[in-house]
Amino acid sequence: MNADSELIREWIDKADHDLGSAKLIFLHIPEYFDTIAFHCQQATEKYLKAMLVYSGIDFQRTHNLVFLLDLLSQKMAFSEDTYDKAILLNGFSVQIRYPNKNVYLTKEELELSINIAQEFRNLALQMIGIKE
Secondary structure, eight states: OOHHHHHHHHHHHHHHHHHHHHHHHHHHOTTOHHHHHHHHHHHHHHHHHHHHHHHTOOOOSOOOHHHHHHHHTTTSOOOHHHHHHHHHHHTTSGGGGSTTOOOOOOHHHHHHHHHHHHHHHHHHHHHHTOOO
């Protein structure tokens, strides 16, 4: 395994931990909607970063999913729907972790956020060629 392969695997593993945390919290403490949404955003960010490493594209430290998609668009095309999903999750980045940034989400919005993060996971694994 080369250094890039190892780094890609580390990004995927960290992203899986975020997505797994979002799913578990949703099942057991759904009123922690801000934490669930945050983990969905974080998982998606890490899946995108795994794809960037795989694509050989350097990136700066950022939580902006649209910026990361723009970088990836050098290697592949993304639909407007994909961008819309990234924009939705962007609203759940680090800022909502602070007391003055309250976000209230419905069960349906949380399920959508989890599903979006799962879609980005599937995209990353497909692009990178990781089979389950």
